[in-house]
Amino acid sequence: MPLFRIDTDGKVQQLKAAAFASERALQRTVEANLPALLGVRFIASEFSTGDRQRGRIDTLGIDQNGSPVIIEYKKNSKENVINQGLFYLDWLIDHKGDFVLAVQQTLGSGIEIDWSNPRLILIAENFSEYDKYAVNRIGANIELWIYRLYGDDLFYLEQIYAAATPIPRRQPEEGSTEITAEPPVEYRIEDHLRDKPAETVALFEQLRERILARDEEIVEKAVKNYVVYKHGTNFCEVWIQARGLKIWLDISPETLQDPFGLARDVRQVGHWGTGEVEITLKSPDQLDAVMALVEQSYQQTL
Numbered sequence: 057m058p059l060f061r062i063d064t065d066g067k068v069q070q071l072k073a074a075a076f077a078s079e080r081a082l083q084r085t086v087e088a089n090l091p092a093l094l095g096v097r098f099i100a101s102e103f104s105t106g107d108r109q110r111g112r113i114d115t116l117g118i119d120q121n122g123s124p125v126i127i128e129y130k131k132n133s134k135e136n137v138i139n140q141g142l143f144y145l146d147w148l149i150d151h152k153g154d155f156v157l158a159v160q161q162t163l164g165s166g167i168e169i170d171w172s173n174p175r176l177i178l179i180a181e182n183f184s185e186y187d188k189y190a191v192n193r194i195g196a197n198i199e200l201w202i203y204r205l206y207g208d209d210l211f212y213l214e215q216i217y218a219a220a221t222p223i224p225r226r227q228p229e230e231g232s233t234e235i236t237a238e239p240p241v242e243y244r245i246e247d248h249l250r251d252k253p254a255e256t257v258a259l260f261e262q263l264r265e266r267i268l269a270r271d272e273e274i275v276e277k278a279v280k281n282y283v284v285y286k287h288g289t290n291f292c293e294v295w296i297q298a299r300g301l302k303i304w305l306d307i308s309p310e311t312l313q314d315p316f317g318l319a320r321d322v323r324q325v326g327h328w329g330t331g332e333v334e335i336t337l338k339s340p341d342q343l344d345a346v347m348a349l350v351e352q353s354y355q356q357t358l
Contacts, residue, residue, distance in 0.1 A: 058070050058071075059071045059204070059206050059210065059212070071206040071207060071210065072206070072207065073204055073205065073206060074205045074206060074207055074208070075205060076131065076205060078131070079129050079130070079131040082129050082131060082179070082203070083101070083114055083115065083129050085211065086115065086127065086129070086179065087101055087115055090115075090117055092289075093213055093288075094117075094119070094125075094127075094177065094288070094289065095119055095120045095286070095288070095289030095290055096117040096118065096119045096120075096125050096127075097117055097118050097119075097163065098115070098117055098162070099116040099117050099118060099155075099158050099159055099162050099163070100113075100115075100116040100158050100162065101114070101115055101116075102114065103115075103116040103158065105144065105147050105151075106151075106154075111140075111143065111144060111147070113126055113128075113144045114126075114127055114128050114129055115127035115128075115129075116155070116158060118159060118163075118167065118169065119175065120284075120289065120290045120306075120330040121170055121277075121279050121284055121290070121330065122167070122168050122169050122170040122279075123169075123170050123171075123172070123173060123174055123175055124148060124155055124169065124171070124174040124175070125174070125175045125176075125177060126141060126144050126145055126148060126174070126175070126176050126177070127177045127178075127179065128140060128141045128144070128176070128177070128178050128179070129178075129179045129180070130178070130179075130180040131180070131181070137178050137180065138178065138187060138190060138191060138194075138198070141176045141178055141198070142176070142194065142196065142198075144176070145174060145176045145196060148174055149174065152171065155169070156169065170279055170280060172242060172243055172279070172280070173197045173242070174197065175197050175199060176196065176197060176198045176199070177199045177201060178198065178199065178200050178201065179201045179202075179203060179213075180200075180201075180202060180203070181202060181203060181204070182202060183200050183202065183216065183217075187200065188200065188216075188217055191217060192217075198217075198218075199215055199217065199218045200215070200216050200217040200218075201213055201214065201215050201216065202214055202216055215273075215288060218275065243278040243279055243280060244278050245276075245278050245283060247278065248278060248282070248283060248296045249296060252296055252297075252298060253298060253299075256296065256297070256298065256299065256300060256301070259300070259301060259337065259338075259339070259340060260294065260296055260301055262340060262343060263294065263301065263303075263337065263343065263346070263347075264276070264283075264294075266343065266347055267285050267292065267347075267350060267354075268285075270351070270354060271287060271354075273287060274286070274287050274354075275287070281295065281328045282294055282295040282296075282304075282328055282329055283295075283296070286357075287354060287357040287358070288357050289306070289357055290306045290330050290331070291305065291306050291307075291331075291350070291353040291354045291356065291357050292304070292305055292306070292331070292350050292353055292354070293306075293328070293329030293330060293331060295328060295329065299338065300336060300337055300338035300339075301336070301337040301338075302329075302334065302335075302336055302337075303329075303334070303335040303336070303337055303346065303350070304322070304327060304328075304329025304330065304331030304332075304333065304334055304335075305319070305331045305332075305333040305334075305335065305349060305350065305352075305353040306330055306331040306332070306353055306356070307331065307332070307333055307352055307353040307356055308332065309321040309323070309332060309333055311352075311356075312333055312349060312352055312353075313352060314349060316345050318335050318336075318342070318345060318346065318349065319333045319334065319335050319349060320333070320334050320335075321333065322334045331353070333349075333353075335349060
């Protein structure tokens with residue numbers, strides 16, 4: 057993917073692609089910028105999986121919605137990072153206590169963890185079509201991201217594949233005394249709409265349609281208490297209430313242009329969404345004004 061710099065005279069100059077000195081250098085760059093790049097909080101680097109299932113998880117984190125995140129990197133296209141990542145993902149499901157302890161040691165207590173769908177993020181310069189096919193067939197929550205380094209100061213990161221299906225649980229062999237974790241809970245949009253008034257459901261569907269129409273790469277995900285919309289990172293969360301929608305935007309209150317005074321700063325107020333700005337949507341005639349605010353939050357993810 058060529059990248060060009062526009063000179064003062066309007067002409068373009070192609071930038072030369074560079075390379076990290078090592079896989080560890082790539083890892084350090086990503087770990088130092090996890091919130092901005094992936095919407096993930098850092099938990100640990102080179103996290104040991106113990107003596108029984110020996111290994112070291114490159115990067116361990118927790119995302120904006122409380123989902124555990126494993127990040128693995130590959131610098132050489134011949135490395136089989138998919139199998140390695142699946143090994144760690146399976147370990148994580150069966151060792152929830154170790155992850156909880158690591159979160160408490162790094163971020164403190166009181167962090168809510170959503171075990172419904174832990175994420176495995178694989179980062180490399182390239183993935184083959186065979187890699188994409190394999191990930192699609194596996195059916196776990198695996199994301200493929202490609203990166204490029206240009207010169208010393210330009211870093212490009214793009215998600216090229218994401219699957220959000222429940223992770224199959226491994227069954228113990230007959231006669232085994234092994235204790236396995238409970239299957240993860242799968243939340244659905246329909247769960248949030250159940251028993252809500254028809255006018256509220258219709259209002260949510262209108263908002264949902266307009267958000268998703270903005271970009272085919274926008275991801276919609278139902279979590280325990282609300283519905284998330286993300287483009288790489290979260291930009292909007294919607295809590296479906298009986299008499300309307302509560303919306304949180306992941307944008308600084310100082311940055312938001314709000315001519316109609318619809319938003320409020322909730323940085324010092326307890327709320328479910330990850331955003332710092334809260335809006336209440338109660339009728340369709342507010343949609344245009346609300347979408348203008350949502351658009352500003354979305355633009356920050358580009």
